[in-house]
Structure formats: structure tokens, C-alpha cells
Amino acid sequence: MSLFIQRMFDGLAEGSIYALLALALVVIFRSTGQLNFAQGEIGTLCAFFASTFTLAGWPVWLAFLVAMAIGFVVSALVERVVVRPIEDRNPGAVIVALIGVFLAVNQLTAMFWGVDARSLPSLFPTDADSFIRIGGAAIRIERLGIIGVLIVTVVLLFLLFNKTKIGLAMRAVANNQESSNLVGIRVGNILILGWGLAGAIGALAALMLAPSAGLTGTLMLGPFLLASVAAVLGGLDSPVGAVVGGLLIGLLKAFLIGYVDFLSDMLFPVILVLLLSVLLFRPAGLFGTEKVERV
Amino acid sequence: MSDRHHEGDDAIIDQKITEEIADAGVAGAMAPLTDEAFEASGGLPMRAPQYGGLHWLGRVLVFAVPLAYLLMRVLGVSGLVGDGWSNSGLGLLADAFIIAIAVMGVNLISGYTGQISLGHSAFFAIGAYTGIILTDGRVSTPFFGEDNIWNPGWTIPVAAALCFLVGCVVGLPALRLKGIYLALTTLVFVEAVRSTLKYEKFEDVTGGASGIKGDKYTPPEYVFDFFGIKLPTGLDGRGDLNQWMIYLSLALLLFIMLMVSGIMRSRVGRAMVATRDNELAAEVMGVNLSVIKTVTFGLSGAITGIGGALFGLKLGLVDADVPLFGLFGAITFLVAMVVGGAAQNWGPMVGAVFYVFVNEIARSIGEAPGDYESVFTITLIVLVVVVLIVVARYVMQHADDIRANVSNGAVKAALVVVGSIVVLVAAGVTLLGISDGGKLDGLGGVIFGVLLILFARFAPFGAVGTFRILRSRIVQIVPKPPAASRAAKAAAGSGEHSS
Numbered sequence: 001m002s003l004f005i006q007r008m009f010d011g012l013a014e015g016s017i018y019a020l021l022a023l024a025l026v027v028i029f030r031s032t033g034q035l036n037f038a039q040g041e042i043g044t045l046c047a048f049f050a051s052t053f054t055l056a057g058w059p060v061w062l063a064f065l066v067a068m069a070i071g072f073v074v075s076a077l078v079e080r081v082v083v084r085p086i087e088d089r090n091p092g093a094v095i096v097a098l099i100g101v102f103l104a105v106n107q108l109t110a111m112f113w114g115v116d117a118r119s120l121p122s123l124f125p126t127d128a129d130s131f132i133r134i135g136g137a138a139i140r141i142e143r144l145g146i147i148g149v150l151i152v153t154v155v156l157l158f159l160l161f162n163k164t165k166i167g168l169a170m171r172a173v174a175n176n177q178e179s180s181n182l183v184g185i186r187v188g189n190i191l192i193l194g195w196g197l198a199g200a201i202g203a204l205a206a207l208m209l210a211p212s213a214g215l216t217g218t219l220m221l222g223p224f225l226l227a228s229v230a231a232v233l234g235g236l237d238s239p240v241g242a243v244v245g246g247l248l249i250g251l252l253k254a255f256l257i258g259y260v261d262f263l264s265d266m267l268f269p270v271i272l273v274l275l276l277s278v279l280l281f282r283p284a285g286l287f288g289t290e291k292v293e294r295v
Numbered sequence: 296m297s298d299r300h301h302e303g304d305d306a307i308i309d310q311k312i313t314e315e316i317a318d319a320g321v322a323g324a325m326a327p328l329t330d331e332a333f334e335a336s337g338g339l340p341m342r343a344p345q346y347g348g349l350h351w352l353g354r355v356l357v358f359a360v361p362l363a364y365l366l367m368r369v370l371g372v373s374g375l376v377g378d379g380w381s382n383s384g385l386g387l388l389a390d391a392f393i394i395a396i397a398v399m400g401v402n403l404i405s406g407y408t409g410q411i412s413l414g415h416s417a418f419f420a421i422g423a424y425t426g427i428i429l430t431d432g433r434v435s436t437p438f439f440g441e442d443n444i445w446n447p448g449w450t451i452p453v454a455a456a457l458c459f460l461v462g463c464v465v466g467l468p469a470l471r472l473k474g475i476y477l478a479l480t481t482l483v484f485v486e487a488v489r490s491t492l493k494y495e496k497f498e499d500v501t502g503g504a505s506g507i508k509g510d511k512y513t514p515p516e517y518v519f520d521f522f523g524i525k526l527p528t529g530l531d532g533r534g535d536l537n538q539w540m541i542y543l544s545l546a547l548l549l550f551i552m553l554m555v556s557g558i559m560r561s562r563v564g565r566a567m568v569a570t571r572d573n574e575l576a577a578e579v580m581g582v583n584l585s586v587i588k589t590v591t592f593g594l595s596g597a598i599t600g601i602g603g604a605l606f607g608l609k610l611g612l613v614d615a616d617v618p619l620f621g622l623f624g625a626i627t628f629l630v631a632m633v634v635g636g637a638a639q640n641w642g643p644m645v646g647a648v649f650y651v652f653v654n655e656i657a658r659s660i661g662e663a664p665g666d667y668e669s670v671f672t673i674t675l676i677v678l679v680v681v682v683l684i685v686v687a688r689y690v691m692q693h694a695d696d697i698r699a700n701v702s703n704g705a706v707k708a709a710l711v712v713v714g715s716i717v718v719l720v721a722a723g724v725t726l727l728g729i730s731d732g733g734k735l736d737g738l739g740g741v742i743f744g745v746l747l748i749l750f751a752r753f754a755p756f757g758a759v760g761t762f763r764i765l766r767s768r769i770v771q772i773v774p775k776p777p778a779a780s781r782a783a784k785a786a787a788g789s790g791e792h793s794s
Contacts, residue, residue, distance in 0.1 A: 262496070
């Protein structure tokens with residue numbers, strides 16, 4: 001039983017990181033209908049910045065905040081400089097351009113920070129004795145902290161979207177850009193804000209993952225893939241779906257490795273089957289809204 | 296009258312170009328719709344008469360000269376064009392042709408049919424593994440091969456067939472998805488194939504995580520032996536395997552190009568283009584979407600699998616961590632397709648050669664920081680591409696100006712060129728400055744990333760497509776209209792043109 005609880009919390013903590021990244025993807029998809037292929041790499045870039053800042057002697061929380069701000073700016077720039085000029089023309093071209101951003105950012109980090117792993121201090125205590133006992137299992141505080149960060153982010157996003165005027169404008173733009181423009185919302189600024197917000201959340205995911213996984217240029221490759229699967233499973237336009245999908249994938253990974261021995265190295269084939277079967281029966285994902293196209 | 300699309304903004308012009316090139320892509324060098332033809336058809340688009348292009352002898356010459364040059368460099372016939380390439384240079388050229396074959400497959404599904412696939416590096420991996428497994432005698436094949444060890448050449452069709460099957464099985468469910476859903480699913484497919492190849496339960500066949508080290512492929516002694524006329528494979532001891540792979544992959548590449556251009560002229564090819572342009576309309580017109588998409592996916596997988604088999608045979612070993620078998624392989628193929636030209640038959644070859652050589656130069660800079668000559672070379676290559684895009688766009692938007700008023704257009708075009716050269720020099724100096732730091736590991740990747748962004752924005756039909764548009768706009772000027780139409784135009788248009 002204690003092993004089960006241990007694995008469950010491992011899965012939830014890892015799932016929280018996927019959920020954060022999936023949330024970032026959903027925020028962008030809702031506003032522009034695009035999957036940001038560069039989301040993970042922008043997060044890695046921010047983690048490298050944070051590592052540089054902490055090495056320079058900054059307190060960890062400050063380094064993380066500045067890194068998230070960098071994520072905001074970079075992501076907003078991608079929207080303004082790369083995506084918007086091609087937006088109306090051809091969805092395929094936007095995918096190609098975003099893959100270009102992915103490649104450029106990925107290789108830029110390799111260029112400036114090298115390929116050796118770096119360390120990044122965690123926001124939470126990581127000593128050998130910093131754990132809490134739940135039902136006989138020793139859960140590390142870092143794990144609980146990551147789950148806590150997800151909860152705080154979700155609550156803040158909920159408040160932003162539902163209780164503020166900017167959130168209302170963002171929902172309006174997600175719903176219908178032309179009408180929002182007509183009622184006086186500056187659609188361009190809202191789009192930049194949405195992308196920036198997603199960039200900051202994506203950076204947060206990388207900053208949570210890097211301390212335990214080790215900071216390398218390929219930090220976010222696997223997590224990005226799993227997070228986008230999570231977002232698609234939950235429904236690309238549903239924040240709730242992103243969180244549920246992310247946690248589900250995290251639990252699936254932990255239990256697959258823990259209990260199904262012969263499949264422990266076969267995570268991606270299992271995910272592929274899962275993804276295809278969900279998409280075939282519910283093309284919009286578990287929580288997504290079915291889109292009716294007028295012809 | 297002739298200024299009909301002169302005042303249009305970017306969007307309209309680009310749309311027109313898109314239509315034009317979409318036609319050109321399938322129908323070969325089709326003439327642009329002229330104003331006269333447009334009027335004559337009562338405003339309905341019709342196919343203009345074919346008048347352009349070179350005499351067939353000219354075309355043969357255009358291709359024969361570079362091919363002869365290439366052959367001399369590969370064979371090492373010294374004197375006329377300098378000595379033969381070194382062994383590593385030959386290897387690069389073979390790589391370029393092999394990647395071009397793989398990109399032909401991607402082009403079929405992503406270029407012509409418009410379904411962005413990031414999954415083709417999986418077919419590349421399956422092809423490579425098939426080649427090595429069969430030549431290594433790892434599976435029992437009762438009717439073929441001595442001691443289960445196959446002749447390398449016969450593994451290529453097997454790899455193609457296997458990839459076709461896998462492509463159809465995966466494509467059937469995946470291709471009900473569109474756009475980002477498909478791109479993502481195919482990306483997961485790559486990872487799924489990689490972990491299956493690494494899976495310890497299949498270690499007997501696939502070699503597990505450490506892969507397979509096969510025997511070195513011994514190429515035949517003579518490329519051909521025709522009634523005593525012999526062409527030995529490795530002249531003066533320079534890389535006989537690489538030379539052989541160049542012949543083999545170039546021959547297969549040309550064959551596949553011929554095949555694809557045939558497919559695109561057939562009923563199936565038209566259905567593919569129709570699917571890309573408007574799925575719903577295509578379905579209404581009687582195209583069976585799922586059959587077309589599935590067969591296309593299988594076929595494109597088979598073509599990429601041929602490239603993979605060649606790659607495995609050339610390398611002589613496979614393991615699941617080879618970069619071209621994973622995400623970066625998928626991106627490499629996409630880069631080559633987009634740079635060369637999506638939905639252009641010559642695009643993959645141009646794109647792959649560009650990719651392989653620019654990547655190699657970038658890598659050599661990373662190894663020898665401060666090597667100003669190669670930094671300058673790569674800057675030059677990239678900026679020439681950018682300048683070409685800028686000039687091409689300018690010419691397209693002002694085609695009428697340039698035709699009507701050459702001096703005015705020439706001045707503007709010259710301004711653009713001069714401006715680009717200034718940018719070129721500035722960028723070259725900047726790059727030289729960076730190279731002092733000696734950290735240019737990812738330079739090639741950064742360049743290709745930026746190129747992807749630029750091409751997606753400015754030249755969606757890549758180098759070959761842009762060249763075609765330019766040729767149809769500028770070189771193949773409107774033919775002499777029939778006398779009657781000229782007279783009518785003179786009467787109607789004299790007033791308008793005075794302004």
C-alpha cells in the first residue's frame with residue numbers, strides 16, 4: 001500500500017509538470033488555434049537563464065521570477081514576429097514556422113550553454129530528510145511542492161479568466177476575434193498577452209522539472225510530447241482537460257513503470273494507441289467542445 | 296486592362312501565385328493565365344496555350360552539363376574540372392541523395408496532399424533496420440537468401456513493401472485527423488517506433504538498445520559491364536562504397552521522381568491535390584478521402600523507407616538513437632522539403648543537397664572555431680538565399696512595372712539588391728564576431744530554424760517553386776496576342792494607359 005501511495009505521488013508530481021505545460025498549450029490554442037511546437041524549448045531556454053542567474057548569486061525565487069518574465073517576452077515575440085504575419089494564410093505554414101522556432105531555440109541553447117548537464121536549485125527543500133509520511137509512504141516535499149504549484153497556477157488562471165476584465169477580453173477573443181474587435185477589444189494586444197502568459201507557464205513547468213531531472217538542452221523534449229498528448233486527450237480548448245490529461249499521463253507513466261513490467265519501456269506505443277483511440281471516438285478530446293463547421 | 300492585378304495588395308498577389316504554382320506543380324511547365332486568354336474565355340479560367348520553355352534539346356543540355364560535371368568529380372577524372380572529391384565529400388553527396396529520396400516521400404504526403412507529417416523518420420528507421428536485419432541473417436526467410444543472408448540490393452524493395460504496409464496500418468486511423476492533430480500523432484508514432492526498436496523482447500531481431508552492427512556492404516566491382524565496356528566502382532581507391540551509393544541512390548532518386556511526376560498527372564494525383572486544396576469539395580466530387588489519404592501515406596512511407604534502406608546499407612550499422620531516426624530526422628526532412636519547395640518534383644533534391652552541405656559547413660565551423668573562411672561561406676550561402684527571396688518577391692509584386700517600364704523597375708530592383716548586400720556584409724561581420732567565442736555547436740540548427748520561419752512566411756513554395764514563379768512571370772513574357780485581339784485592345788486601352 002505504501003508503495004502504491006509512493007508511486008501515485010510520483011505520478012501526480014510528474015503529471016503536474018505535464019499539466020502545467022499542457023495548460024500553456026491550451027491557452028495558446030484557445031486564442032490562435034495553434035499548437036505551439038516551441039513551447040517546451042522556450043521553457044528550457046528560461047531554465048538556462050534561471051541557472052545562470054542563480055550561479056550569479058541571485059536568490060532562487062528571484063531568478064525563477066525573472067526567468068518566467070523572459071518566457072513571457074520570448075513567447076510574445078514569437079506571436080508578434082513569427083505567427084501573426086502568416087496567421088491568416090495557411091495553417092500548414094504556421095506549423096512549419098513554429099517547428100522552425102523550435103529548432104532555432106533548441107540549437108541556440110546548445111550554442112550558448114553547451115551540451116553538458118547543469119544543475120538548477122529547487123524552490124523547495126531537497127535534503128534527504130525533507131519528506132512527509134502519508135499512509136506509510138515517504139513523500140518528498142519537492143513532489144508535494146510541484147503539485148502545489150499546479151494548484152496555485154490553476155486557481156490564479158481561473159481567477160484571471162473569470163473575475164477580471166482582461167480575462168473576459170481573453171475569453172471573448174478566444175470565442176470570436178471579429179466580434180471582439182467590434183466591441184472595442186484590442187485583439188492584437190490580447191493575443192500577445194495570451195502567448196506571453198503561456199510562455200511564463202511553460203517556463204514554470206521547465207523550472208519545476210529541471211532541479212530533479214538535470215538541466216540539459218533536451219530537458220523538455222519528452223515532457224513536451226507527453227504534455228501535448230495530454231492537452232489533446234483532454235481537449236485542446238479546455239483548461240480542465242489539460243490538467244486532467246496531464247495528471248492522467250503522469251499516473252499512467254508511474255504505474256506502467258511500477259506495475260506492468262513488460263511494458264515499462266513501451267510508454268510511447270501505449271500512448272500512441274491511447275491517443276488514436278481517444279481521437280477516433282472523441283475527436284475533440286475528453287473535455288473539448290465539439291466544433292461545428294459551417295460550409 | 297493589363298494592370299488588372301497591379302494594384303492588388305500582397306494577399307491577392309500571393310493568392311494568385313498560389314493558384315498558379317499549384318497548377319504548375321502538377322501540370323509541369325504550364326503557362327500562366329494571360330489577360331487575353333482570360334478575356335477570351337469570358338472571365339472563366341482556362342488553360343492557356345503552351346508556348347514557353349526550352350527546346351527539348353536545350354532541356355537535355357541543361358541537365359546533362361551539371362550531371363557530366365558531377366560524374367567527372369565523382370569519378371575523379373582530373374584535368375578539366377579539377378580533381379575528384381575526397382572520400383568524405385563523396386559520402387556527403389551520397390547522404391544528400393539518400394535524404395532526397397526520403398524527402399520525396401515526405402513531399403508526397405505533406406507537399407502534394409497537404410497533410411503535415413512529422414512521422415517519416417520512423418519509416419526511415421524501419422527501412423534502415425530492414426536492410427541491416429536481412430543482410431545480417433537475423434530472421435529466418437525460408438525461400439530467399441542463402442543462410443538467410445540477403446543480397447543488399449534485394450532488401451530495398453522489401454523495405455519499401457514493409458513501410459507501405461506500416462504506413463497503411465498507421466495511416467488508416469491517423470489520417471482522419473487534420474493539421475496539428477496529425478502532426479502530433481505522427482510525432483508520437485516516431486517515438487513509438489523508436490521504443491519498439493529498442494524493446495528488449497525483440498532484441499534477437501532488432502538488437503535492442505545497442506542496435507546492430509552489420510557487415511560492411513561490399514559494392515560490386517563494376518558499376519556496369521556492358522559487352523566488355525566496364526566502369527569500375529572505385530577508381531584510384533577513393534571510397535568505392537560511397538561512389539557506388541551515389542550511383543545507386545541517384546538512379547533510385549531519378550526513378551522515384553519520374554514515378555511521382557507520373558502519379559501527380561494521374562487520377563490519383565489529381566485527387567491528392569484536390570484533397571489538399573479543399574477536402575469537402577474533393578469529397579463531394581467523388582474522391583474517396585480515406586482511401587486516397589491512406590494509400591498516399593503508405594506510398595510516401597514506402598519511398599522514405601527506400602531512403603532508409605540505402606542509409607542503413609551505407610552506414611553498415613543501425614541503432615535507435617541515430618538522430619535521423621528520431622524527431623530531428625523528421626525536422627530535417629521538413630527543412631529539406633520546405634527549402635527545396637513543397638509540392639515541387641525537383642524540390643527534395645535541391646533541398647537535401649542544400650541541407651547536407653550547409654549542415655556540414657556549419658559543423659566544421661563548430662569544430663574549428665575561428666575558421667573565417669567557412670563562416671564566410673555559410674553566411675554567403677544563407678544570405679544569398681535570403682536575397683533571392685527578397686528579390687523574387689519584389690519582382691513578383693512589380694512584374695508589370697518591370698515589364699512596362701524597365702528602367703524604373705531596374706532602379707528599384709537594383710536598390711533592393713544593394714540593400715541586401717549591405718545586410719549581407721553586416722550579418723557576415725556579426726557572425727565573424729560570434730565565432731571568436733568558439734561555441735557554435737548549434738549553428739547549423741539555428742540557421743535551418745530561421746530558414747524554416749523565413750520560407751514559411753515569404754516563400755511557401757521553396758527555392759524551386761520561387762524559381763518557377765519567377766520564370767513564368769518574367770522570362771515567359773506574354774506571347775504575341777492574335778491580331779484581332781491586339782486591335783481590340785488598342786481601341787479599348789488607349790485611353791486608360793495615358794495616365
